[in-house]
Amino acid sequence: EPTGNKSGKKKVVAVVGGGLGGALNACYFAKRGFQVQVFESREDIRAAKVVKGRSINLALSHRGRSALKHVGMEEKVVSKGIPMHARMIHSLKGNSFALLQAVASLGACQIMKVSCKSFVTRFLCDFSAAAEVYPNTKLNFDHKLQDWNAETGNMTFVRADGTKEHIEADLIVGCDGAFSAVRKQFMRRSRFNYSQTYIPHGYKELTMPPIDGDFAMKPNYLHIWPRNTFMMIALPNLDFTFTCTLFMPFEEFEKITTGDEVISFFQTYFPDAIPLIGAEALKRDYFRLPAQAMVSVKCSSYHIADKCVLMGDAAHAIVPFYGQGMNAGFEDCIVFEEIMEQFNENLSEVLPEYTRVRVPDDHAIADLAMYNYVEMRAHVNSKWFLFRKYVDNFLHALMPGSIIPLYTMVTFTRTRYHKAVERWQWQERVRKV
Numbered sequence: 007e008p009t010g011n012k013s014g015k016k017k018v019v020a021v022v023g024g025g026l027g028g029a030l031n032a033c034y035f036a037k038r039g040f041q042v043q044v045f046e047s048r049e050d051i052r053a054a055k056v057v058k059g060r061s062i063n064l065a066l067s068h069r070g071r072s073a074l075k076h077v078g079m080e081e082k083v084v085s086k087g088i089p090m091h092a093r094m095i096h097s098l099k100g101n102s103f104a105l106l107q108a109v110a111s112l113g114a115c116q117i118m119k120v121s122c123k124s125f126v127t128r129f130l131c132d133f134s135a136a137a138e139v140y141p142n143t144k145l146n147f148d149h150k151l152q153d154w155n156a157e158t159g160n161m162t163f164v165r166a167d168g169t170k171e172h173i174e175a176d177l178i179v180g181c182d183g184a185f186s187a188v189r190k191q192f193m194r195r196s197r198f199n200y201s202q203t204y205i206p207h208g209y210k211e212l213t214m215p216p217i218d219g220d221f222a223m224k225p226n227y228l229h230i231w232p233r234n235t236f237m238m239i240a241l242p243n244l245d246f247t248f249t250c251t252l253f254m255p256f257e258e259f260e261k262i263t264t265g266d267e268v269i270s271f272f273q274t275y276f277p278d279a280i281p282l283i284g285a286e287a288l289k290r291d292y293f294r295l296p297a298q299a300m301v302s303v304k305c306s307s308y309h310i311a312d313k314c315v316l317m318g319d320a321a322h323a324i325v326p327f328y329g330q331g332m333n334a335g336f337e338d339c340i341v342f343e344e345i346m347e348q349f350n351e352n353l354s355e356v357l358p359e360y361t362r363v364r365v366p367d368d369h370a371i372a373d374l375a376m377y378n379y380v381e382m383r384a385h386v387n388s389k390w391f392l393f394r395k396y397v398d399n400f401l402h403a404l405m406p407g408s409i410i411p412l413y414t415m416v417t418f419t420r421t422r423y424h425k426a427v428e429r430w431q432w433q434e435r436v437r438k439v
């Protein structure tokens with residue numbers, strides 16, 4: 007059992023939450039030689055056939071890959087991914103066309119080179135397995151954090167059978183997602199800022215099966231059906247299926263109550279998807295789960311003294327419309343690591359510096375994701391929007407040093423998020439002159 011650092015041993019780090027961010031964080035702390043204990047409320051997810059919860063189908067881009075690389079995980083994850091080169095837009099009439107494909111190959115080799123590095127992956131299980139490879143790491147499943155004490159670092163966990171365990175750690179890393187139990191202690195303290203916003207949209211996931219053992223649509227694209235207030239996207243999986251995610255206001259979801267209504271809704275808005283998903287499967291799967299909510303959470307500070315730090319969605323849940331939630335959470339690990347190096351693992355300096363450096367960036371990506379939520383729905387259809395994207399890319403190809411599209415900075419570089427936004431605002435002003 008971890009007993010703290012009274013005997014001069016390497017400190018005990020408790021990572022609460024064994025999701026994507028928690029598992030990667032565990033690798034980082036283990037690599038530095040800390041004694042790492044991961045506490046995850048669910049049963050051992052590696053043994054589970056179906057992992058409940060949100061999509062395990064995510065776009066991994068440069069920031070996430072950089073963070074994986076540092077602990078030798080990049081190739082392992084990427085080798086199980088599917089590269090996405092561009093977006094494929096599906097029109098109301100059922101036609102589809104690739105967006106930015108022509109521009110990307112226009113000679114702007116940075117875009118080609120980097121955009122090829124964007125992957126869709128399924129890797130929850132691999133990750134937690136990697137965390138356990140380190141001998142100084144222990145994964146504890148079926149441990150749900152109930153409460154903890156900010157002065158002593160004492161945590162109380164409940165097990166499925168109702169028993170309780172009390173565990174002490176030198177540092178608690180809160181990676182327990184958007185509804186973080188670790189964060190609850192922060193909420194009780196003075197000078198902690200917090201805001202959360204639910205968007206009116208929910209999402210539902212549907213599966214598009216393979217046709218003759220192959221993908222039903224071109225696999226190396228993010229498929230988008232933009233319909234103003236609705237939107238559907240589809241991402242390929244390694245088993246030749248696609249996961250389609252339908253984003254729609256809750257009130258619209260609620261209007262659809264029968265299988266026939268599902269079909270007529272799809273006939274109006276996504277006609278080409280019906281034969282690909284299959285009418286019968288669509289009628290059935292649509293009602294399998296209720297629509298899921300999406301929340302944006304912003305807070306600061308991210309730390310309490312030298313005892314606790316929040317990372318990933320626990321610190322910054324963002325709406326998924328920039329494909330950056332996991333990437334930002336992974337980047338948290340690398341930023342923390344850089345600061346650990348700078349301050350020689352002195353946690354009383356590292357934690358405040360982490361808050362100082364990271365909060366502006368996480369808030370910037372939260373705002374950007376929200377901005378994209380509006381933009382993707384409303385404008386991706388419009389000719390003016392497509393033209394503007396074209397011009398941006400063309401200018402970037404001509405002057406790669408001075409004009410860099412915002413999407414490129416966010417997705418294919420590690421430019422700090424808030425700097426990327428500042429630069430974009432500057433570019434917008436220049437363009438108007």
Ligand code: FAD
Nearest residue numbers: 023025026027047065151182183318319329330331332333
């Ligand atoms: P989580 O994944 O939420 O993990 C938290 C873990 O903590 C869970 O395992 C949970 O069981 C555990 N836990 C919770 N409470 C407790 C407790 N009290 N005690 C112990 N354990 C606890 N991001 C991208 O980068 N690219 C994408 O393409 C993308 N697409 C998305 C699509 C959708 C529809 C959604 C909703 C999100 C998407 N994201 C994407 C965001 C991404 O899923 C999240 O940012 C990421 O999963 C956050 O990881 P996390 O480890 O911080 O939190």
